[in-house]
Amino acid sequence: MEAVLKWLSDxxxxxxxxxxMIFVGIEVIGRVPSVLHTPLMSGANAIxxxxxxxxxxxxxxxxxDNYMALxxxxxxxxxxxxxxxxxFVVTDRMLEMFKSKKK
Amino acid sequence: xxxxxxxxxxxxxxxxxxxxxxxxxxxxxARRGNLVAAAGMTVAIIGTIFLxxxxxxxxxxxxxxxxxxxxxxxxxxxxxxxxKVKMTAMPEMVSLFNGMGGACAALISxxxxxxxxxxxxxxxxxxxxxxxxxxxxxxxxxxxxVLITIFAGLIIGSVSFAGSMIAWGKLNGKVKDFAxxxxxxxxxxxxxxxxxxxxxxxxxxxxxxxAMDDAPQVALNIAYISWLFYGVxxxxxxxxxxxxxxxxxxxxPVVISLLNSFTGVAAACxxxxxxxxxxxxxxxxxxxxxxLLTILMCKAMNRSLLNVLIGSFGGGNNGxxxxxxxDQGAYKEISISDTAVIMTYAHKxxxxxxxxxxxxxxxxxxxxxxxxxxxKGVDVKYAIHPVAGRMPGHxxxxxxxxxxxxxxLLEMEQANEEFATTDVVLVLGANDVVNPAAKTDTxxxxxxMPILDVELAKNVxxxxxxxxxxxxxIENDLFFQPKTSMLFGDAKKVLQDLIAEIKNx
Numbered sequence: 229m230e231a232v233l234k235w236l237s238d239x240x241x242x243x244x245x246x247x248x249m250i251f252v253g254i255e256v257i258g259r260v261p262s263v264l265h266t267p268l269m270s271g272a273n274a275i276x277x278x279x280x281x282x283x284x285x286x287x288x289x290x291x292x293d294n295y296m297a298l299x300x301x302x303x304x305x306x307x308x309x310x311x312x313x314x315x316f317v318v319t320d321r322m323l324e325m326f327k328s329k330k331k
Numbered sequence: 332x333x334x335x336x337x338x339x340x341x342x343x344x345x346x347x348x349x350x351x352x353x354x355x356x357x358x359x360x361a362r363r364g365n366l367v368a369a370a371g372m373t374v375a376i377i378g379t380i381f382l383x384x385x386x387x388x389x390x391x392x393x394x395x396x397x398x399x400x401x402x403x404x405x406x407x408x409x410x411x412x413x414x415k416v417k418m419t420a421m422p423e424m425v426s427l428f429n430g431m432g433g434a435c436a437a438l439i440s441x442x443x444x445x446x447x448x449x450x451x452x453x454x455x456x457x458x459x460x461x462x463x464x465x466x467x468x469x470x471x472x473x474x475x476x477v478l479i480t481i482f483a484g485l486i487i488g489s490v491s492f493a494g495s496m497i498a499w500g501k502l503n504g505k506v507k508d509f510a511x512x513x514x515x516x517x518x519x520x521x522x523x524x525x526x527x528x529x530x531x532x533x534x535x536x537x538x539x540x541x542a543m544d545d546a547p548q549v550a551l552n553i554a555y556i557s558w559l560f561y562g563v564x565x566x567x568x569x570x571x572x573x574x575x576x577x578x579x580x581x582x583x584p585v586v587i588s589l590l591n592s593f594t595g596v597a598a599a600c601x602x603x604x605x606x607x608x609x610x611x612x613x614x615x616x617x618x619x620x621x622x623l624l625t626i627l628m629c630k631a632m633n634r635s636l637l638n639v640l641i642g643s644f645g646g647g648n649n650g651x652x653x654x655x656x657x658d659q660g661a662y663k664e665i666s667i668s669d670t671a672v673i674m675t676y677a678h679k680x681x682x683x684x685x686x687x688x689x690x691x692x693x694x695x696x697x698x699x700x701x702x703x704x705x706x707k708g709v710d711v712k713y714a715i716h717p718v719a720g721r722m723p724g725h726x727x728x729x730x731x732x733x734x735x736x737x738x739x740l741l742e743m744e745q746a747n748e749e750f751a752t753t754d755v756v757l758v759l760g761a762n763d764v765v766n767p768a769a770k771t772d773t774x775x776x777x778x779x780m781p782i783l784d785v786e787l788a789k790n791v792x793x794x795x796x797x798x799x800x801x802x803x804x805i806e807n808d809l810f811f812q813p814k815t816s817m818l819f820g821d822a823k824k825v826l827q828d829l830i831a832e833i834k835n836x
Contacts, residue, residue: 235476253619256352257356260356260624262631264361265627265722265724266421266728267355267724267728268620269591271352272617273617276613276617277372278375278609278613279436279598281607281610282601282604283401283435285605286443288393290394296445298394300441300442301397303438304434304435305397305401306408307431310431311429312376315428316365318424318425321414323361323362323365
C-alpha cells in the first residue's frame with residue numbers, strides 16, 4: 229500500500245497527463261461521421277509516429293563504437309520516419325479528394 | 332534557455348496533435364487539421380535533434396550523420412510509397428505504416444535494454460552537490476518503472492508490428508485466414524507466458540543488482556536474463572501473428588484500428604522512458620482515440636469488440652456451412668443491353684457500391700454512368716453503407732476521387748427511406764451489406780448488422796464476378812429473389828459496356 233502511494237506521488241504529473249489525454253482523445257473524436265473513419269485512422273496513425281523522437285534520442289545517445297545500437301537505432305529512425313511521413317502524406321491524399329466539390 | 336525552447340517545441344507538438352485530431356473529425360477542416368498535426372510533428376522532431384540534452388550527463392546528441400540519413404531514407408521511401416499507392420489499397424498502406432511505428436517502438440526498447448544490460452542494470456546518476464565544483468556519481472539499480480516501460484514497449488510494439496504485417500498481407504490477399512481448434516486457448520497461454528516471463532525478469536533484474544560482488548556470476552546472470560528478454564520478444568511476435576491470423580473479412584478494419592491504438596500506447600511507453608511529454612501525450616491521445624474509433628466501427632456493424640476478436644466469421648468453419656447447403660433455387664441472369672434499357676427508362680436509380688467496385692477501381696466509370704443517366708433525365712443517387720468498401724468511409728473516399736457530387740451520397744438511413752420509391756437498384760460488388768439474412772435469419776453470423784434494404788426497390792440488378800459468397804462467407808438470399816437479376820463480370824468492364832450500350836440507345 230505504501231509503495232503504491234509513493235509511486236502515485238512520485239509520478240503524479242505523468243498520471244495526470246495520461247488521464248487527461250485519455251479524456252481529450254475520446255472527447256476530440258466523439259461524434260465523428262463514419263465518412264471520415266478511414267482518414268481519421270490514418271491521421272491518428274501518423275501522430276503515433278511521434279515515437280520517432282524516442283528513436284532519435286536512442287540513436288543520438290549511442291556510443292560511436294556500439295554498432296548493434298547504431299544499426300538498430302538507424303533502423304528505428306527509418307521505420308519511425310516511414311510512419312510519420314507516409315502517414316501524413318497518405319492522409320493528405322485521401323482528404324484532398326473530399327475538398328474538390330465543383331459545380 | 333535551449334532546454335526551455337525544447338520544452339516549448341514539445342508543447343507546440345502536443346497542442347497541434349489535439350487540434351489536428353479535432354479538425355480531422357470534421358470534413359470541412361480535415362485536410363488543414365492533418366497539416367497542423369504534421370507541422371507540430373516537424374517542430375517536435377527538429378527541436379529534439381538540435382536541442383535535446385541528456386538529463387544525466389547534459390550531453391547533446393551525436394551521430395548526426397546516422398540520424399539524418401535515417402530521416403532522409405525513411406522520408407523518401409515514405410513519400411514515394413504514400414504517393415504511389417492506389418486509393419483502393421489504402422487499408423493495406425495504413426496497416427503497413429502502423430506496423431513500422433510498432434517496430435520502431437519495439438526497437439527502442441531492445442536498444443535501451445541492451446544499454447542497461449551492458450551496464451549490469453545499474454544507473455549512474457550525477458549529483459550536483461550544492462556549491463562544490465565536483466559532482467558525485469551515484470550508482471543505483473535501474474528503477475522498476477523503467478523496466479516495466481521497456482517491457483511494455485517491447486511487447487505492445489512487437490505485437491502491433493507482427494499483427495499489422497499479417498493484416499497487410501491479408502488485405503493484399505497474400506495471407507489466407509487461418510485458424511485451428513483451440514487457437515484462442517493457445518493465444519491466451521502465450522499471452523500469460525509473456526506477462527509471467529516479464530514479471531519474472533523484472534524481479535530477477537532487481538535481484539541481480541543487489542548481488543554485485545561476484546563478477547562472473549553477475550555476467551552469467553545478465554546473459555541469462557538477456558536471452559529470456561529475446562524470448563519475450565519472440566513470443567510477442569508470435570502472439571501478434573496468432574492474434575490477427577483468424578480474423579477475416581469485414582472485421583479487418585476493426586483490427587487495424589485496434590492495432591493503431593496499440594502502437595499509440597507503445598509510443599507512450601517511450602514517453603515514460605525518456606520522460607518526454609510530447610511522446611506521452613501523442614501516444615496516449617492516439618491510444619484513446621483509436622480505441623474509441625474501434626468501438627464506433629464495431630457499433631456500425633452491430634458487433635461487440637469481443638465478438639470480433641473471438642468470433643472470426645471469416646474463418647469459414649462455422650459461417651459458410653449452414654447457409655451453403657440450403658437449397659437456394661435458381662437465380663436469373665440479365666444482359667448488358669437489357670440492363671441499359673431498364674436503367675435508361677427508369678425515373679430513379681440507386682447505385683450501391685461495394686468491395687467489387689473498389690477492387691475493380693470502377694469509381695470513374697461509375698461516375699460516368701451516373702452523368703450519362705442524369706443527362707437522360709434519370710435521378711441517380713448512391714447508397715453508402717457505413718462499412719462499404721474495405722474500411723469505414725473508404726467508399727466515400729473512392730467516390731470523391733471520381734468527383735462524384737457529395738449531395739448524391741446517401742447514408743444508410745436516408746437510402747433505406749428511398750428504396751421503396753426506387754425503380755432500379757444497381758449493386759456493384761456488394762454482398763453482406765445487402766444481405767436480408769441480417770434481418771431475418773437469427774442463425775446467420777451477420778444477424779443484427781444494419782443493412783441496405785435494396786429488396787424494397789422494384790428491380791435489383793446485382794453485379795458480381797461469380798456466385799461466390801462475399802467477405803462473411805455466407806450465401807445471400809437476395810440473389811435468388813424474383814426481383815433480382817444477376818449481371819456477371821468485373822465491375823469496371825460491366826460499367827464500361829453499360830455506358831457504351833446506353834449511348835447507342
